Amino acid sequence: MAYKFLISTLLLVAVVKEATSATNLTFPDYFKFGAATASYQVEGAWDEDDKSENIWDHITHATPTYVDENDNGDIACDSYHKYKEDVAMLKELGVDYYRYSISWSRIVPHGLAGTPINPVGIEYYRNLTQELLDNGIEPLVTIFHWDTPEILQDIGGWPNPELEEHYAYYARTLFEELGDLVKLWLTFNEPKQTCMQGYGDGEKAPGIKASGVADYKCTHVLLKAHAKAYHIYDEEFRATQNGRVGMVIDTEWFEPASGSDQDLEASERALQFTYGWYANPIVNGNYPQVMIDRIDARSEEQGYPESRLPKFTDEELEYIQGTYDFLAVNQYSTSYVEWQEEADINVISYGSDLNVHTWTDDSWESSASDWLKVVPWGIRKVLNWVSKTYKNPEIFITENGYSDAGGLEDDRRINYYTEYLSNILEAVLEDGVNVTRYTAWSLMDNFEWTDGYTVKFGLYSVDFDDPERPRTPKQSAAYYTKVITTRCLVDTCE
Ligand SMILES: *[C@@H]1O[C@H](CO)[C@@H](O)[C@H](O)[C@H]1NC(C)=O
Ligand SMILES: *[C@@H]1O[C@H](CO)[C@@H](O)[C@H](O)[C@H]1NC(C)=O
Ligand SMILES: *[C@@H]1O[C@H](CO)[C@@H](O)[C@H](O)[C@H]1NC(C)=O
Numbered sequence: 001m002a003y004k005f006l007i008s009t010l011l012l013v014a015v016v017k018e019a020t021s022a023t024n025l026t027f028p029d030y031f032k033f034g035a036a037t038a039s040y041q042v043e044g045a046w047d048e049d050d051k052s053e054n055i056w057d058h059i060t061h062a063t064p065t066y067v068d069e070n071d072n073g074d075i076a077c078d079s080y081h082k083y084k085e086d087v088a089m090l091k092e093l094g095v096d097y098y099r100y101s102i103s104w105s106r107i108v109p110h111g112l113a114g115t116p117i118n119p120v121g122i123e124y125y126r127n128l129t130q131e132l133l134d135n136g137i138e139p140l141v142t143i144f145h146w147d148t149p150e151i152l153q154d155i156g157g158w159p160n161p162e163l164e165e166h167y168a169y170y171a172r173t174l175f176e177e178l179g180d181l182v183k184l185w186l187t188f189n190e191p192k193q194t195c196m197q198g199y200g201d202g203e204k205a206p207g208i209k210a211s212g213v214a215d216y217k218c219t220h221v222l223l224k225a226h227a228k229a230y231h232i233y234d235e236e237f238r239a240t241q242n243g244r245v246g247m248v249i250d251t252e253w254f255e256p257a258s259g260s261d262q263d264l265e266a267s268e269r270a271l272q273f274t275y276g277w278y279a280n281p282i283v284n285g286n287y288p289q290v291m292i293d294r295i296d297a298r299s300e301e302q303g304y305p306e307s308r309l310p311k312f313t314d315e316e317l318e319y320i321q322g323t324y325d326f327l328a329v330n331q332y333s334t335s336y337v338e339w340q341e342e343a344d345i346n347v348i349s350y351g352s353d354l355n356v357h358t359w360t361d362d363s364w365e366s367s368a369s370d371w372l373k374v375v376p377w378g379i380r381k382v383l384n385w386v387s388k389t390y391k392n393p394e395i396f397i398t399e400n401g402y403s404d405a406g407g408l409e410d411d412r413r414i415n416y417y418t419e420y421l422s423n424i425l426e427a428v429l430e431d432g433v434n435v436t437r438y439t440a441w442s443l444m445d446n447f448e449w450t451d452g453y454t455v456k457f458g459l460y461s462v463d464f465d466d467p468e469r470p471r472t473p474k475q476s477a478a479y480y481t482k483v484i485t486t487r488c489l490v491d492t493c494e
Contacts, residue, residue, distance in 0.1 A: 020415065020490065022422035025429055027487040032138075033480075034439040035090060035459060036099035036399055038145035038189065040073045041446040043103060045080035049120040052109035054147040055157075055198075055205040066207065071452030077444055077462050078469045083128045085471065089443065089460055090137050093477060094484045097138035099398060099439050100128070101145035101189065104170055111151035113169035122177045129181045139182045140398075140439075142248065143171055143229065145189040146204065153206050159199060159217035164225040171229035175237045183243035185233065186398065187226045190250040190330055191278055195219045200350055204449060211349040213308055216295070220310040223281050223320055230323035245323075247282065248398045250330035251275040253378035253385075254337040254358065262339035266356040270337050271385060273354045275329075283390045285321035286312060295353050301345050308348070327390060330399035330441075333371060334378030335360055365412070368403040368455045369448075374412075376419035383427040383435060394434050397424065401441035403448070406456045413459075413476040418489050425489070440480060444471055 040056045047053070060072030079086050090098050105111070106121035129139050144167070148157060152166055171187070188194070195218035197204035200211035208214060226247055233245050254270040256263040272280070272288035280288045287309060295309035312320065335358040343352035365374035379400065386395060402416035417440065427433040445458035453464050459477040463470050483489055
């Protein structure tokens with residue numbers, strides 16, 4: 001591996017030269033770099049050592065055509081068996097930390113609160129975490145990254161209020177069993193995708209289509225589950241474990257199509273319906289006012305006896321407000337947005353509740369993902385918006401990256417990282433945004449949900465045709481290492 005790594009470092013020189021308008025400023029000493037994966041996307045071993053089925057196991061087995069080329073995560077990168085190799089790659093990259101997620105159905109195979117904990121599941125994550133610490137790499141652990149135990153889906157999944165209690169049991173178990181080693185916890189990854197895609201448009205497991213109803217119920221339960229996990233940590237573990245807890249929220253940037261008041265309002269509304277849907281409750285208490293006003297009014301006109309957007313009690317509002325030690329942002333892409341005439345009142349969906357017109361510019365570079373355009377300035381605007389809207393919090397960038405169809409000579413990925421990191425650095429040094437961490441998605445090519453293995457985000461390539469799943473560094477891995485060691489994006493830094 002080291003030999004290939006050297007070759008790619010040499011090849012790289014040419015690529016970086018042809019870049020770029022990137023800043024030649026350097027990253028401050030406190031700024032940390034990491035790389036990320038998620039359990040279902042890399043682990044495999046889907047039914048090994050008493051792990052039970054989760055919603056992704058279930059949908060890919062029951063409906064293979066749900067995923068491109070009928071693929072699934074049964075083996076994926078086989079990280080369940082190859083975690084030491086993964087840690088060796090992270091060490092070679094030189095990252096400060098690794099963001100990975102824990103498989104709920106590996107830890108609580110029966111899903112329900114009070115049911116037995118699987119000791120082998122705990123052992124696996126203790127092994128992985130200890131291996132990281134032994135190599136000087138800090139763990140940043142996502143408690144839930146989309147892989148709900150199937151048994152909990154059988155009782156209705158996230159729209160069922162009982163999930164709060166089952167999640168709290170699982171989270172407490174992790175704090176108890178891993179909290180001596182793990183000091184940074186992320187309760188949920190991109191809850192908007194769990195709720196909107198899982199229960200709204202059906203694009204992710206469990207594939208339910210009930211937009212404008214089930215997605216709001218899902219979020220309501222999920223926010224309470226998040227708050228409960230935060231309070232459990234606060235009351236039972238923080239004093240002895242000294243860690244921190246936050247939630248990962250994703251958003252595009254919505255660039256107003258013009259400077260008109262209407263388009264500016266449409267942009268703000270879109271941000272509130274995406275990032276604000278989750279951040280406003282945990283920072284300020286309650287959903288954004290624009291969501292409450294619009295969904296309440298449309299529900300009433302549609303003849304619903306009560307709003308499709310559930311209401312928190314005063315007690316719940318107080319319980320949820322302030323449940324974050326930092327804000328975390330996943331950011332990849334940007335759309336233009338403009339105001340539009342009110343949607344047909346008969347249409348019941350999140351999209352018609354939001355009711356803005358969005359599109360992307362044909363001139364923006366594409367990727368292998370239809371939702372991902374290369375718009376580096378968008379991330380600077382998102383960071384400024386989050387900072388301004390939520391009282392200048394500490395911000396972790398918990399995902400950012402570029403997809404292609406594969407190959408080791410990934411100059412478009414290097415370009416993406418260079419240009420996005422340049423905008424992040426300018427947000428930090430010129431705009432005063434308090435970003436302290438940057439996480440590249442992903443450490444390696446992996447199971448990209450309904451795109452299966454056709455879309456690649458990795459710094460390392462994985463050969464999915466080889467039962468050994470060998471990993472090979474791409475040129476972008478060498479570039480990322482160079483950024484981490486020089487703390488600079490270009491060859492000539494101040
Ligand atoms: C954890 O590590 C121990 C010691 O290397 C090993 O015997 C055990 O099989 C590992 N367990 C898992 C689940 O990886
Ligand atoms: C960023 O936030 C952390 C945590 O609140 C704080 O310690 C640090 O001083 C902040 N840095 C800046 C530059 O505001
Ligand atoms: C860094 O960039 C600035 C502004 O573009 C330029 O004036 C300066 O010469 C550059 N420094 C180096 C070492 O290239």
